[in-house]
Amino acid sequence: MVARFHAAAWVAATVITATPGRAAAQHIASDHRSWHASHIALAGAFAIALWMDAAQTREAVRRGYQEQNPVLGPHPSVGRINSYTVAAGLSVLAAAAVAPRRARPWLLGAALAIETLAIAGNARAGLSVKFP
Numbered sequence: 001m002v003a004r005f006h007a008a009a010w011v012a013a014t015v016i017t018a019t020p021g022r023a024a025a026q027h028i029a030s031d032h033r034s035w036h037a038s039h040i041a042l043a044g045a046f047a048i049a050l051w052m053d054a055a056q057t058r059e060a061v062r063r064g065y066q067e068q069n070p071v072l073g074p075h076p077s078v079g080r081i082n083s084y085t086v087a088a089g090l091s092v093l094a095a096a097a098v099a100p101r102r103a104r105p106w107l108l109g110a111a112l113a114i115e116t117l118a119i120a121g122n123a124r125a126g127l128s129v130k131f132p
Helices: 002-033 037-063 078-098 104-124
Strands: none
Touching: 037 078, 037 104, 078 104
C-alpha cells in the first residue's frame, strides 16, 4: 500500500512539474523556430567568414606568425584551430537559435562584423584564402 502511494505521488509530482515546463518549452520553440530569409543569409555569411578566418589562421601558423586570439594562444595547432572554429560557430548559431527573433539579426550581424574585421586584419598581414 505504501509503495502504491509513493508511486502515485511520484507520478503526480512528475505530471504537475513537467506540464508547465513542457508548455513553456513548446512556446519558446515555436517562437524561435522560424528564421527569416535574412537570418539565414546572415548565418550563412557568418559561417563562410568563420571558415575564411580559420583558413587564414592555419596559414599564419604555417608561416610562424603569432596568433592574436588569446583563447587559441600564440602558436596553436591546426587541431586546436579547427576545434575552436567548430565551437565558435556552433556557439554563435546556437545563441542565434534561442535568441528572440528581433535580436537574432543583431547577434548574427555582430558575429559577422567581428569575423570580417579578423579577415581584413589577416589580409593586411599578407594572409589570403586560396580556393582549391
